[in-house]
Amino acid sequence: MAKVFIYPATSLILSDLVARFGHKPLGAALGIRERIQTAGIDSPPLQITPEEPKRGLKYAAVEVPSGVRGRMAIYGPLIEEAEAAVIVTDADLAFGCMGCARTDELILFSLRQSDIPILELNYPANEEEGVQFVAAIKKFLAGLPNGDEA
Amino acid sequence: MSRKVRIAQLSCGPEYSGVQKEIYDAAGAVGAEIFFPDIALADVERAVEEFGLDVRSADLKLMIARGLALVDGKIDADGVFIGTCFRCAEAAIVRNELRRYIPEHSRLPVVSYSFTERTTAGTLLTRMEALTTIARRRALLAREEQTGITMGVDSGSSTTKAVVMRDDEIVGTGWHPTTEVLKSSDSAVADALDMAGLTREDIQAIGTTGYGRFLVGKHLGADLIQEELTVNSKGAVYLADHQRGASTVIDIGGMDNKAISVIDGIPGTFTMGGICAGASGRFLEMTAKRLGVDITELGPLAMKGVGENVPMNSYCIVFGTQSLVNALAAGSSREDVAAAACHSVAEQVFEQQLQEIDIKEPVIMVGGTSLIEGLVYAMGQLLQTEVIVPPHSQYIGAVGSALLASGFIKGE
Structure with a gap:
């Protein structure tokens, strides 16, 4: 079983796919809702304290906005822990999304800098692409150490 | 409730x-x-x-x-x-x-x-x-006339001001540096009442504002305890006789600055703050002290100088003071240094705060620093407009409080 970081970290679909193939998904496990009644699109389930942005200084300098550092305090350790990553770019908001584009840039950069296998895919635009999308993820996950067939 | x-x-x-x-x-x-x-x-x-x-x-x-x-x-x-x-x-x-x-x-x-x-x-x-x-409180903020006998107290970070008003006129003023909040307030109130020839019993309603508004308000049994953004807006357009239409109010205070876009006497958008004390009245106080003049003399001194002759950046009060010392040591005149300090403060307020609101004429400067004519001139230059400083501009918060407090007189 490999620890696989998923991006967008809030994607329940990606999280489910990774788990189905016998790996451990590393993400936020937040569902993006049809109606948004919280402060942000990916609001954390628990109150984050001002300590998180300070912990985030490990991943981003002090001149980086506090929201980015607060997010990195959560995602930074997961990226360090990750043994592989599946990155889906230009995803539909409903597929899973993260509120801050600057954090996204830093997360993707950090993943690409780490020496782990990464699968990068564009979000599918039609059914045919959707089939290829799932097949590519399946092949990638099956190739990771101790991956299972779903 | x-x-x-x-x-x-x-x-x-x-x-x-x-x-x-x-x-x-x-x-x-x-x-x-x-x-x-x-x-x-x-x-x-x-x-x-x-x-x-x-x-x-x-x-x-x-x-x-x-x-x-x-x-x-x-x-x-x-x-x-x-x-x-x-x-x-x-x-x-x-x-x-x-x-x-x-x-x-x-x-x-x-x-x-x-x-x-x-x-x-x-x-x-x-x-x-x-x-x-x-x-x-839109209805209260719509008040354009002071009625009866009311008092306003502005307990600011640097100074405490009190004003007594009667039938739409200022009849008494008091001004004291803020040391002990209540003592300073009592002194300012006593002076204002003395000048008006009135006693506390004559006052029909009291309003307080400024940093010490809650403490002073409780002490005086105030009818209205109100933050300075709305109060200053009211006071500014009232004193400038521009209660209708759009205007912009700038108050460079001792501890923070306020820039308020006002419509019909009610704040629309506003910003409050300042990156550093270098953009506050405190920096000008320090400048006056270093130049060996009273703060009241700084403005006229600055008007005789040319700010461009002295490189100065007051983004930080420490570095701003350093620029000031360096300029004097390099032989710059006191007039030029005074002008540069005024320009520096005005420029920082312009860059940091005035960009965040829509400037609409007339621009009204209020608060104690509006009496420093070098600062008003510098702001006018930056905004390319004539800046209005209404009479009693240093009492703006107290006047606004007294004006709004008259809405609390029994029967009003």
Whole structure:
């Protein structure tokens, strides 16, 4: 079983796919809702304290906005822990999304800098692409150490 | 108990900055409640396209969608709080554009703030108080005439001012440096009453404002305890005899600065703060001290000098003072240094705060620093307009309080 970081970290679909193939998904496990009644699109389930942005200084300098550092305090350790990553770019908001584009840039950069296998895919635009999308993820996950067939 | 003022929050980053609780607390302290406009995910991209600002962050897209829903009247609110992370350029663009768009297309008062993880409820309190006052007390803020005998006290960070008004005229004033808050207030009140030839018993209603407003208000049994943003706006347009229409009020204070875009005497958008004490009256006090002149002499001295002759950047009061010492050591004249200090403060307020509101003429400068003519001149140069300094401008908060307090006279 490999620890696989998923991006967008809030994607329940990606999280489910990774788990189905016998790996451990590393993400936020937040569902993006049809109606948004919280402060942000990916609001954390628990109150984050001002300590998180300070912990985030490990991943981003002090001149980086506090929201980015607060997010990195959560995602930074997961990226360090990750043994592989599946990155889906230009995803539909409903597929899973993260509120801050600057954090996204830093997360993707950090993943690409780490020496782990990464699968990068564009979000599918039609059914045919959707089939290829799932097949590519399946092949990638099956190739990771101790991956299972779903 | 009156209904809670409902403030719609449009934001990006407060939760991950750990400051959402501070926003709730600040709103709760002034009898308001924060809510997040309910938006369908499917409407977010559509709203962004309609607004025409193509941003990448999903939370900024959500802010835009919520702003448009408020303007369209799909969601009811009494006021809007817009908050984004400090130092985020993408968020600053959205924050500024929404802050401009919402008041232009609705009657909703808006306050905006860029926060860090160090932002506290205390920092946000005055802004929230102003926002709720505008929403809750429109009728009171519409008052254009002072009636009866009232007193206003402005307990500021540097000075405490008191004003007694009778039948729409200022009949007594008092001014004391703020040392012990209550003692300074008692002294200013005593002077104002003495000048008016009245006693405390003659006063029919009292209003307090400024940093010490709660303490002084309780001490005096005030009828109105009000933050300085709304009070100063009222005082400024009242004294400048420009109560109707648009105007801009600038108050460079001892500890912070206020820039307020006013419409019919009611604040529309406003900013409060300053990056550093280098942009405050405190820096000019230090400059006067270093030049060996009284603060009242700094303005006339600056008018004789040419600021461009002295390189000075007062973004930090320490480095600003260093520039000042260096310039004097290099042989610059006191006049040029005084002019440079005034220009430096005006420039920082111009760059940091006036960019965040829409400047509408007339521009009215108030507060103690408005008596420093070198500073007023520098601001006028930067804004390319004539800046109005109304009579009694240093008593602005006290006058605004006395004016609004007359709404509390029995039978009014």
